[in-house]
Amino acid sequence: MIDLPECVFCRNIVTGKEAHIFYRDDHVIGFMDKYPVERGHSLIIPVKHFENIFTIDMEYYTRVHHTAKYVSMALMDVFHADGINVGQNNGSCARQIVMHYHLHVIPRHCGKEISWDRLLVTDAELEKEASLIRKKLSTFMDKL
Numbered sequence: 001m002i003d004l005p006e007c008v009f010c011r012n013i014v015t016g017k018e019a020h021i022f023y024r025d026d027h028v029i030g031f032m033d034k035y036p037v038e039r040g041h042s043l044i045i046p047v048k049h050f051e052n053i054f055t056i057d058m059e060y061y062t063r064v065h066h067t068a069k070y071v072s073m074a075l076m077d078v079f080h081a082d083g084i085n086v087g088q089n090n091g092s093c094a095r096q097i098v099m100h101y102h103l104h105v106i107p108r109h110c111g112k113e114i115s116w117d118r119l120l121v122t123d124a125e126l127e128k129e130a131s132l133i134r135k136k137l138s139t140f141m142d143k144l
């Protein structure tokens with residue numbers, strides 16, 4: 001059992017202390033990845049700590065993925081994307097780095113090489129992107 005304060009997502013995201021959050025409800029938080037592989041790279045996590053796909057409660061799992069559908073639609077619009085990668089890693093051998101279940105939602109563009117290298121982005125840029133996604137998501141609010 002992990003000690004919750006040692007989980008960076010529980011400590012910094014769930015508390016709202018240090019994240020560019022664009023969506024939050026009782027079960028799910030959506031926020032900007034601080035180390036994006038593409039502009040608009042978002043993460044969706046359950047509010048409650050679960051380590052991975054094997055342990056996450058089904059209601060939280062379903063809500064995270066439900067949110068991902070609408071976040072994907074918002075990212076297509078806000079970032080003029082041509083496609084979206086949705087994915088997540090389970091276990092250190094699968095390159096899971098933060099041991100709190102999280103789903104990556106990444107806008108992609110035709111003609112641009114798919115890269116997994118991390119970009120350098122400022123907090124101000126992340127906050128601006130979060131506000132654009134928040135605004136677009138608000139048009140789907142009846143579905144979220």
Ligand SMILES: [Zn+2]
Pocket residue numbers: 004007008009010011048049050099100
């Ligand atoms: Zn956690």
